[in-house]
Amino acid sequence: MIKPSLCAALALILAGCASDPAPSEQLRLTEQTLTQVRALNISAEQSSGLKLAEEKFAAAQTAMTQGKHREARMLAEQAELDARLAEAEQMHHASQEQLHVLQGNIQQLRKQLGALQ
Amino acid sequence: MxxxxxxxxxxxxxxxxxxxxxxxxxxxxxxxxxxxxxxxxxxxxxxxxxxxxxxxxxxxxxxxxxxxxxxxxxxxxxxxxxxxxxxxxxxxxxxxxxxERQAQLELERQRLQLTLREAKLLSVQQQTAWLAEQMAMLQGVEGERGLVMTLGDVLFEVGEADLLPAANRTLLQVAHFLQLNPRRKVRIEGYTDNTGSADFNLELSRARAQSVADFLQDLGIAAERVEVVGHGIDFPVAENASARGRAQNRRVEIVFSDEQGRLSAER
Structure with missing residues (x-):
């Protein structure tokens, strides 16, 4: 009774690279994410992450035209997350700045109050 | 195979x-x-x-x-x-x-702005007159617990610990008084009526007292000079049977130390 499962396992192992479907949906998703992140006006510190994402996406597109579907999918998946991380870092950076401005305001107000008393 | x-x-x-x-x-x-x-x-x-x-x-x-x-x-x-x-x-x-921190700070900023506006409105004479009056008032209610000032229920959001802007003027003056009397300390005591559970009331009374303490600290009064305690439904000053009595029981009392910084014992 072991045989069928062995065959299946073997088939899985051998199937590997040959039958990967074209990852068009993933490429579309990655491109959409990239468009969204580019629009964010990313600051210099976070731009390296975005650059990495752009490079991987370009490589994914090349791999796609060469029919290397598996490689294209992996690159596109990674590019999507690289872009999303750049976006999340940018949001964090922006929230940090807003916090600093607010803290400055409060300090200013305290100073003014202190001067009045 | x-x-x-x-x-x-x-x-x-x-x-x-x-x-x-x-x-x-x-x-x-x-x-x-x-x-x-x-x-x-x-x-x-x-x-x-x-x-x-x-x-x-x-x-x-x-x-x-x-x-x-x-x-x-x-x-x-x-x-x-x-x-x-x-x-x-x-x-x-x-x-x-x-x-989340930003939301908190935003509230603090608004409160400081209000306070600042209030402070600017009060002329120097007004402040001096008020202080003299307060001192007289404070001495008037000096009992075994020392000088006690009562903040009424109307200075808080209903059922909440947040101070209303109406409290600004009074608390600004308390802060001013403490700045002029740097050795004095205060104990801020919260009380409630007996509606609702004892636990809830204890927490509410403590939170209200803490709001007052936070306010004073925002105005530069050192935290070491401000004690906070909640008494919940204990020590009512009026009957809880009537709405009016309950309103009187919902209060925050500020107990001032003597000039050497000695506070009366806690209840």
Whole structure:
């Protein structure tokens, strides 16, 4: 009774690279994410992450035209997350700045109050 | 079909781990360590539950693939994705914490602005007159607990601990008084009526007293000079039977120390 499962396992192992479907949906998703992140006006510190994402996406597109579907999918998946991380870092950076401005305001107000008393 | 034919293949397939280069092992190890860190971080789970789940799924996939022959690239890929999901979740959590802090500070800023406006409105003469009056008033109610000033229920949001703007003027003057009398301390005591559970009232009375203390601290009164205590439904000053009596019982009392900074004993 072991045989069928062995065959299946073997088939899985051998199937590997040959039958990967074209990852068009993933490429579309990655491109959409990239468009969204580019629009964010990313600051210099976070731009390296975005650059990495752009490079991987370009490589994914090349791999796609060469029919290397598996490689294209992996690159596109990674590019999507690289872009999303750049976006999340940018949001964090922006929230940090807003916090600093607010803290400055409060300090200013305290100073003014202190001067009045 | 001879099943012995498959045995070597199976062995190869199972020996997966040894197919991974030390580089791949390292990335997988990093992904595992990263996931262990984030899965126990309540803020991250709250801020980005979906990305934590995806980090977990990708990691599980990477781990599963280590047992298949020729899957090193996939292992590395899913470990990479897991790491990225974890980093994204971490950043989102930091952003959320910043946003929450910002909301708090925004309230503080508004309160300070109001107070500042109030302070500017009061001329020097008004302040001097008020202080003289307060001192007279305070001495008037000096009993065994020392000088006691009562802040009525109307200075708070109904059923909440937040101070209304109407409290600004009085508390600004209390802060001013404490600045002019740097050795004096205060104990801020919260009280409620007997409506609702004792626990809720105890917490509410404490929170209201804390609001007053926070306000004074915002105006530069050192925290060491301000004690906070909640008494809940204890020590009513009027009958709880009537609405008027209950309103009188809902109050915050500021007990002032003597000029040497000695406070009366706590109730």
């Amino acid at each position: 001879n099943k012995w034919f498959f045995a070597p293949m199976l062995l190869l397939g199972l020996s997966g781990c040894s197919n991974l280069s030390s580089n791949d092992q390292q990335l997988l190890g990093e992904a595992q360590a990263s996931f262990n860190r984030i899965k126990n971080d309540a803020d991250i789970l709250r801020a980005a539950p979906k990305d934590v789940v995806r980090a977990s799924e990708s990691l599980a996939r990477a781990e599963r693939l280590t047992s298949y022959w020729g899957s090193a690239e996939d292992v590395q890929h899913y470990a990479y994705l897991s790491l990225r999901y974890g980093e994204i979740a971490q950043q989102q959590s930091l952003t959320l914490l910043n946003q």
